[in-house]
Every structure is written in structure tokens, then in C-alpha cells.
Amino acid sequence: MVKCTIEKLLKDGLNMIEKRDYNNPFLDVQLILSHLINKDRIYLHMNKDEEVKSDVSKKYYDMVERRNIGYPLQYMINSQEFMGLDFFVQEGVLIPRSDTEILVEKIINLVNNTELRNKTINILDIGTGSGAIALSLGYFLKNSLVTAIDISDIAIETAKINADKLGLSNVLIKKSDVFGDVKNAKSNEKYDIVVSNPPYIEKSVIENLQTEVSKYEPKLALDGGVDGLDYYRRIVEVYGFIHSDKSILSVEIGYNQKKEVLKIFEDAGIFSFIESDKDLSGNDRVVTGYLGM
Template identity: 35%
Template sequence: MTLRELLNIGTDLLKKQGNEDAVTESELLLCHLLNKDRIYLYAYAREPADEDLCQTFFDLLQRRAGGTPLQYILGTVEFMGIPLTVNESVLIPRQDTELLAEEALKELSKLTRLLRHHQILDLCTGSGALAISIAKLDRKARVTAADLSEEALEVARKNAAVAGVTDTIHFCQGDLFEALDGQGPFDLILSNPPYIATDVIDTLAVGIRDHEPRMALDGGTDGLDLIRRILEEAPRHMKPGGLLLMEIGYDQGNVVRALALSQKNPFIRARILRDLNGNDRVLKARKAR
């Protein structure tokens, strides 16, 4: 069997499972095993595929057909142009979350040039995608990255090492702000917290429901448990005029903005940023100076 024939079998198998990206995913899985780029598959399409390669490829196809996310099988994903390792201990970074990172970088660029460092907190860091991208792309960044899961922090630390930003990120384990051990106050707090309502999780695609960490998804009865806590506790850890950027659910904008501007939360401005599909995506809230 040639590589082309093997690839065609893989594509057909994934198509039968309703995979709309069957061609691309089949190519990526085979490239992963060969440790080659996709051009290689076309240049050497008539090369023979040995029995071990075929069997391992079919094993990966079965995992993918069974719902395991492609990113977990490949063990990697790109975020803001930075390659990150991922496994089932961490949520898979989404392109939508790049809106949060881009807005953070834009706001950091506006800070006074007199500041030697930008003090940043990333809550629920997971794979470290936000913390690492900010540390990599803002030369003044000094980031504290917190997560409740020690397994997630292990992944984030490895990603930071590969990205070359271990000197500018301090990782700490704990429940939201309880993880802090003296850091702060912060110019900017980032978070992509769990925000899916508990009873909605079982209705999600199998790749999310059965493979991504429930801790990173479950936001309680209405999806707002951690969002409320962050809004209530964040101001105590922010500098005057500090900024909170937090990812939210596609339909949570109005209620989250109202929570941010409620009397017990001292934010003077709050607005909702929408993603490319027009969905609510990021809360941007400013603390009074």
C-alpha cells in the first residue's frame, strides 16, 4: 500500500463519520506519524507504507472517529502563532480566545512608557495560552498565571519553557485569587474561566463533553459562578484604573455587563467585545482610578 492509498482510506473513514475536514485531518494524522509536513505526502505519494505505519495510522483514525479531538491526538495546537502542547488535562485553546489576547496587547501598548513592567494576572490559565502569548509578545510583561489544576500547570510550565518565557511568568496553584502569594496589584487581569451551565455540558459535542476537562467547562447552574467571583474579587487585586478582560459565553454579554456595573463591583466602565461571528465573547471592564 502506498502513502496515497493509505491517506485515501483514512479520508473515507473520517468522511463516513461525518467529519467535514476529513481530507485535512487525515493528512495531519499521517504527517504526525511520519514527522513530515503535508508537502511530503504529495511529493512521495507513491512511497510504500509499511505494516506498522498502517496499523498505527488506523489506531489514530479510530480515536478520531470516536470523538477524541484532533488536537489531543496530535498533542499540539497553535495560539497567536505560538505552538502549544495540549492533553486532556487542559482545555484546547480556541481561535476565538485570540480576541482576548489581541485586546490585552492593544491595551498594554497604551500604558505609560514610564512603567518598567506591566503586571498581569492570568486566572484559569490552563495550557498557559494567554499568559505565554502576552509574555512572548509584550516585552514589558510580568505575568502571574494561576490555575486550580496542578496537572494543567504542568502543561503550562512546559509550554512556557518551549516558548522561552519562563523568566517572565510565575505559575501558582490555587482557587482563583487564593493562588496568589503576594503578587499584585495588577495593571491587567485576564481570564478564560468556566462559563458553560452545568446542564448544557452533556448536550455538547462528544469531543468537548467526553474529553476536555469538565473543571474547565462547568460554570455552575447558570454558567456564571466563577464569573461572579472574579467580578467581586478582582478589583481588590487591581491597580487604580486597572483593566479586566474576561472571556464569556456567546449569550452572556448583557447579564455579565450588568454584574460588572452593579454597586458592589467598583468598575466604572464595562463593554462587551464580539467575535467574528457576532457573538458575545469578552468582557472589558475598567476599575476607577
């Protein structure tokens, strides 16, 4: 009987996974095996001849098969790195993307380079999902009090798990609906910074996205309505009655939505200055409006 060594499992896995536009079979099989034996990828390379237990081997082959049909690796290993932090993710929440780091870095730089750095700042993250944005801001901005809201029970559960993982006490996570509950609290809560990576995919486009997204990631976190702009309109409306005297609204956008989102911001008539930022690929990624600053 052939031994199931680390080397054999990695080779078998590579033969099983079909290369597609949105995957990296070599990295995928390493991460799956690393997860199962609780070792890092360097360990795999240094211990190729180590035999792996049969029950672990079976789980490995099962996971590789699932990955081959497009099931997201992050859901299988319950992990995704974001802003240098390790976030727990599970099916039912959007997997954090590196593009969203542009939004987080934008806010961190704004706070550290303005008068906001000298005060306690109230931040609202609308549609927090795994909590990646809210918790990263709470982690890197020690002078912040962050409220993270989502309508999804799974998102709230996931974000709370991540808050506990990171040991953050300055982030409040609660279930709330941007199309309802937030508006009802307009007289009680004011925020210096409002951020969001809202659903912004056009409804008709979702089914044409890569399998990892269209089949397995939550439609609730993707569907931005017929034109993809429903949440931007609502977020700008909500911001109009929850902002502090000097405040910022910053949102992630789709690569082709800059013109439309800028117009939504401009039509609100409340911002003294509006700007956009590109991601590392050169695509428009963030729109930010400033009020009283």
C-alpha cells in the same frame, strides 16, 4: 501485499472517518499522518507514492479510528496553534480556541496604545489551562510579568511545558485556587491586568455539546455552575482586592452571556468604564472593565 503508501493511507483514512458537524476528515487524516512521519502536509502531497512503515501504518489506523469516535485530534498529536504559536496540549486541559485570541489581541492592543506600554505591567491569568493566554501575552508583551494560575495539576504541567517551549522567563506558573488561595494573598500582590477564560458553560448543557467537548475535554474547565456565571462573580470579587490603582479586568464570555456578565461588572461598582467586543463571527466574546483609566 498492497503497499501502505502515503496516498493509500490518506484514502483509507477518509473512508474511515464519518463527516460530522465538528470535524474535517480531509484535514484530520493529513494532520495525523504528518504527525506520525514528522513531515508537513505539503510533503504528503509531493510524496504520495512513498511507502510508510508497517508500525507507523498501524498507529495511523488506530488514531483515525479514535478520531472517528470523536476523540480530539489535538490530544492525539499534542498540538494546537494559538496566536501563531504552537502549544503542547494533552488530555486534561481545555484545547485553545481561536475565539480566545480576541481576548489576547484586546489586551495587546490596550497595552500598546496606553501608558501601560511604558512600564512593567503585572498580569494575572486566572485558570490558565495550557497557558495559551498567559504565554501569548508574555511572548508578545515583553514589558509584562505574567502570573498564570490553575487548580489542575495537569494544567500546571502543560503550561510549564509550553513556557519552556517558548523560552519565556517572564511568566510564573503556579497552582492556585481562585476560590481560595488568591484571596489569601490580597495584601501582597497587585495586578495591572487580570484576564480569564473561565468555565462558563451551564452545567445542564455540557452533556449536549459535541462529543469532542462533552466526552473528552475536562469538565473542570467547562462547568460554570447552574447559570454558567459562577466564575465571573468570583473573578470580579477577587479583582476587587488585587487590582492596582489603574487596572483592567478582561474576560471571555459565552455568545449569549453579555447582558449577565455586564451586570456582574456593573454591580461591583468599581469600574469607571465597561465595554464588550465581538469575535470574528459577530458573537459577543469579551467583556472588559477599566478602573482609573
